[in-house]
Amino acid sequence: MPRPRRPAPPDGASVRAVEIGIPAPLLNLGMTLVDTPGVGGLSSAHGEVTLAALQVANAVVFVSDAGAEYSAAELEFLEKASHLCPTVITVLTKIDISPHWRLIQERNAAHLDHHNIDFNHVATSAALRWHALSRNDAELDSESGLVALEEILRQVAANARSDDIAHAGRQVRSVADELTRMFVAERSALASTSAATRLWEHYARTADEADALARPDAAWRQILQDGATDVASNLEHRLRSDMRHLRREADDAINAGDPAEIWPEFQPWLARRVARAVMDNHQQLLDDAQRLVDRVTGAFAATAELADAEIRIDLPDPSVVAPPLDRTLRDRGFGQHTMEVLKGTYGGVLMFGMLGTAWSTWSVLHPLPLLFGALVGGNAVRDVRSHRITTRRTRALTATARYLDDSVLQVGKATRDAVRQVARDLRDELLTQAARVSDAARTQAEHTKAIADNDASRASARRETLDAELAALDTLAREADRLGQLRTRAQGGTGAQGGTGAQGRR
Amino acid sequence: MSDVDPRELPRSHRVLSDQIAPLLDIASARFDDPHIATALAAVGDRLSGPLRIAIAGKVKAGKSTLLNALVGEELAPTDASECTRLVTWYQDGLSYRVQMEDSEGGFTPLDFTRREHQALDIALPDRRDAPRSLRVTWPSQALRRVTLIDTPGIGSATSGNSEATIDFLNPNRPLPTQADAVIYLMNHVHGDDVRFLEAFHDQEVSQATPTTTVGILSRADEIGGGRQDALASAEKVAARYRTDDRIRSLCFTVLPVAGLLAQSSTNLRQRDYDALARLAANPTDVVQDALLSADRLRSTHHVGLSAPERESLLDRFGMFGIRIGAQLIRRGLVRDAGQLSSVLRRQSGIDDLAALIDEHFIGRAQLLRARSAVVLLEALVASQPAALSRPIALGLDQLYASAHPLAELRALTALRNPRLALDADDRAEAERICGAHGYSPLARMGLDADLDGVDIEPLLVATINRWRRKAEHPLSPVDVRAVSNVIIRSCEELVRDLPTGR
Structure with missing residues (x-):
């Protein structure tokens, strides 16, 4: 396999990434x-x-x-x-x-x-x-x-690739299911006028209940509104308390010695710690947002089920709920936009160029005093130039405070925006679904009513058409299922260690 | 390691320990705290004992292997998995002994076995209170002037092991670290390495400084993927690190060493040579095929070596050693075990390290040991009531004023600070004058040793004048002035000590 070599980076340029195009089979x-x-x-x-x-x-x-x-x-x-x-x-x-x-x-x-x-x-x-x-x-x-x-x-x-195909398969399947249900219902309505009347009443009720789902006082909307506020305020509180803790630690370090001596080490350390806090915050955001989406869609589905078991609400398949939120949202048909917003939460912080080696255990896990203890040893404190040190300390403390404040401000704003965007997208999505159910039920109701009034010969011709449509839909549904299962099969293949047989290779 | 004649050292180094001993006496008379008394006694003993060099580095960097290579015997166990779990001292003594230091500081003898040419097998007691460290006493020429201290790897995934090392070298403890110098092993320099080194360095004379730390690019044979030119690529990498500001401010220098090659070439046996010779006697393509990979060598039965022999070669030499060894024999460049041993040893880079330890650490052993004592005394002055510690503080002030080598040591550290406003040539000259490459007048002036007898006084005077201009220039920053003054005084002392009656 021809492997791309890393080119020498141009002097002084801040290259973030290099893209190389080569013809290779892989x-x-x-x-x-x-x-x-x-x-x-x-x-x-x-x-x-x-x-x-x-x-x-x-x-x-x-x-x-x-x-x-x-x-x-x-x-x-x-x-x-x-x-x-x-x-x-x-x-x-x-x-x-x-x-x-x-x-x-x-x-x-x-x-x-x-x-x-x-x-x-x-x-x-x-x-x-x-x-x-x-x-x-x-x-x-x-x-x-x-x-x-x-x-x-x-x-x-x-x-x-099969993830994408499977997604398409599941979409097709759900459309096919919906059509099948409509046709089956229509076909049973053709049997007698009393059945048609019952069905018509049923559809009318469903349409009303779907309309109720879209009203501002629907239970799921309350949950969404309260939940989003809770998530945003929890995240903000967490961020602030992390930063306050960090600031105390930083202040202690500055006060313990001469900032001029520790500054070159101090800056990257602070940046790493801030990055760490932001990372944690972002992870929390993803988790909380996921939980909120689950709760709200759950409440929505529960209400919808009460309304009608037959008209299925096209809720996302639970198996799709994988950890990274962006993937989940994409599978749920949420816009690319939401993903961008969530990722953008990093944006402001990344501009500081600080994520740094957040993973280097040593620096992160060990308290600052151990890192700088040697640098700020007792000698520095007894320094004759102590008044200059005091000035430097004040400046260092101010700079640190400003840096942390800026971080809280930027990250806090980004987090709030992200939560708001998720809530808005979720609301729009569910409202659309409620409207769709309501429309479908109303159409069905009108249709059923028309059939109940119609004559027998047209009914039998319609029955034949329906049978043919149902057979075609059945084939389509089975094909869609085959595609939809691709993902599950593929996942089973890469689960545990050594699943590929490479483990025992000599 | 060759012995350094103490008379070659500058007189000031010898005087230094004479000045410190009375200070330690004063201190022990004034403090009756048993902890302080123990620490003072220990530091006093260190003034005359062998230099203590700790070998530290990340997990599996090859610390124990390097230690074995330096001792010239296979003492420390070196398995594929992480095997050093306790700080272990290897010191010279009259009899073979292994002791365990418990958390109270007491010593208990331990049983151990050692089969010929194999690592020590120490029977650790199965007790809850973990021992603090192990002391291995081993009569050995190599350990006479240095005590080597093996430490568990930094960044271990098994929690607890790394803490032992961090605790051992921790600069924040009230007592000076127990090592006078550190050999730090790294594969490629990792962020962890730099942070660890930074953590136990100090701007002042106390604790670790770039002067007392040498970086080793260990497992140098693996850097180039075990190819024959691996050591050349390792040297290139090391050279790059030597010029890196961050590393320069932490390590005196960085040397590549192929630890496994060093260890096995140091105690190469006739059996090893025979096995390699039999391997090399096969047709070229057979040898090449067999040496493609370790697994290939294991499964190639027709090269005239038994399976245990092949396994032993792999363990002792690694693929790189086997490839190089077989090639040397095939080309007729070496004809017996002795020649093979010396060629491999030279290739491994261990000789360069041994020379560096001789010159750089043992050559200034008294200074380094004295420094450890000064660290303790400074800590006492800082932590104890002024009424008690006042005489010691005064004594230390006098010591600093009179003991120029301490000032030179401090200047060497300052010279590695990237922010110091001196250009590379000035820095190099200043380091040389402060004794970075040896304390003889010729070495300090950067002259060849065969110029002995040449009158260097005019050169010294010119140097003094040049640095005096720097020291007195109104725009020179404080730190440049300080360094310049140290250099001026070093040169003046050289002039003073010039042979009379020239």
Whole structure:
């Protein structure tokens, strides 16, 4: 597989990403490979880029050296990655020069199991692959493990595609179901005028109840309104208390020594901690928004079911409710817009360039005093230039406070907007559905009424047409089911570790 | 490691410990707190004992392997999984002994076994209160001048292991860290590494400084994917790190070392040579095929080696070592175990590290040990009532005024600060004059050793004048002036010590 090489970055330019187009069979599948900087690398911007890329990825391939098991930082990254990205593929490299890679692989697997991370595992060696290609040796090629990796990537690409197909399949199925129900109802109405009258009354009632769902005092609307306010205020409170805590910690550090000495270290530290708080906040936003959507659609469906079991409300399939909200929303037919809003929650913060190596356990988990204890040792305090230190401290405290205030302001605004947007989209979507049900029921009611008044010969001709339509719909529904199940099957294939058979490769 | 003749050291280094000893006596007379007394006694002992060098780094960076290579014996266990779980001291002594330090600071002897050419197997007691550290006493020439301290890896996924190291090297403890110098191992430099190093560095003379830390790009053989030119690529990577400002301010230098190669070449056996020779005797394509990967070598039965022999080669040399070794033998470049050992050892980079330890750490052992004592005394002055600690504070002031080597040490640290307004040439010269590359007058002036006997006084005078201009220039920042004054005094001392009757 020809692999894109990373070009030397132009001097001083702030390049965020490089796009390379090459003709390669693997990429021809519609796959885009994103090569990200290493986790916890020397430059603090790396984690941010890696994380941003994960947000939009279908799978993450985590590459580590076969010479050593995962470190705490790597595990933490993997844990976060598995929440952001549905498929985690862990790859060991350099197995050709690591005699004990199997042991390392076992230990890695044990770590991942301990953290409840689902993964596919492949052990690879680029050197073996290279030799295999140069001597055209298929056996060696399979030993390199890259064939297995390619296979998994193909699978991921196929899954992504079948996700789309399955979605289309489910849409078709629900339309077919709705038509079938209408036709079946009409056909039964043709049997007698009394049945037609009963049906007409039923439809009329349904239409009224669907109208009631759209009224401002409907239960689900209350839940939505209150829920959105709660979510927004909880998130804001959480953010503020995190920041206040952080500020206290930062103030202590500044007051303990000479800010001029610790400043170069202090800034990235503060940025990392803020990024961490924002990340947590964003995760909370996703969770809370998801919960709100569930509660509101639940209430909506409950009311709708009371109204009529026969006219199905096209509610999202529960199996679609996967962790990343953007995916869920997309599957639910919510606009691209909502996704953008949710992702945009990061926007303001990312401009500070701060997500940093939020994953580096050491700096984040250890309190600031340990990091700077040495730098601000007792000597500095006894410094004769103490009045200058006091000035510097005041300036450092002000700068820190302003930075934190700005962060709260930006993130708070972004969060509130995102919650509001989710609520608005959800409301519009459900209102549309209620209107649709009401319209359909009214149309049906009129239709049934017309049939009840009509003569017998037209009724029998109509019955034949209906039978033919129902048969066609049945075929369509079965075809749609086949497509709709693609997703479930594909998911079963990539679940647990070693599902690909790559695990035991020699 | 060769012994350094103490007479070659500047007189000021020798005097330093003489000045500190009375201060320690004063301190122990004034404080009757048992903890302080113990700490003072320990620091006093350290003034005359061997230098203590800790080997630290991320998990699986190859710390134990490097330690074995430096000792020249396989002592520390080195498995594929993480195996050092306790801070372990390896020190010289009269008899073979392993002791456990419990949380109270007491020592209990432990049983251990060691089969020939294998790591120690220490029977740890199955008790709830975990031992604080292990002390391995091992009569060894290599340990005579340094005590090596193996530490658990940083960033371990198994919680508890890393804490032991962080605690051991923690700068925030009231007592000075127990290591005089640190060899820090890293694969590629990771954010964790930099933060860890930063955490135990200090701007002042106390605690770790770039002078007392050497970075090792370990597992250098794996950097280039085990290819034959792997060490050359490792050297390139190391060179890049050496010029990185952040790393420069943390480590004196960065050296690539192929730890496994160093360990196995140091105690290479005839058996190993024979096995490699038999492997190399096969036709070229067979050898190439077998050495494609570790798994291939394991499953290739027709190369004249038994399965245990192949496994042992893999364990001891790694793929890189086997490839290099077989090639050296095949080309006839080495003809016996001794030659193979010395070529591999040279390739591994361990000789460079040993030379650096000799020159850089052992060469200034007295200074480094004295520094540890000063750290403790400073901590006492800062934490104890002024009435009690006043004489010590005065003594320290006198010490700083008279002990120029401490000032030089501090200047060396300041010179690594990227914000110091000096250009690269000035920095290099200043580091040299402060003794970064040796304390002989020629080394300080950057002259070849064969120029011995040349009159360097005019050069010294010119240097003093140049730095005096920097020191007195009204636009020079405070830190540049401070460094310049140290350099001027270093040069003046060199002039003073010039042989008379030239």
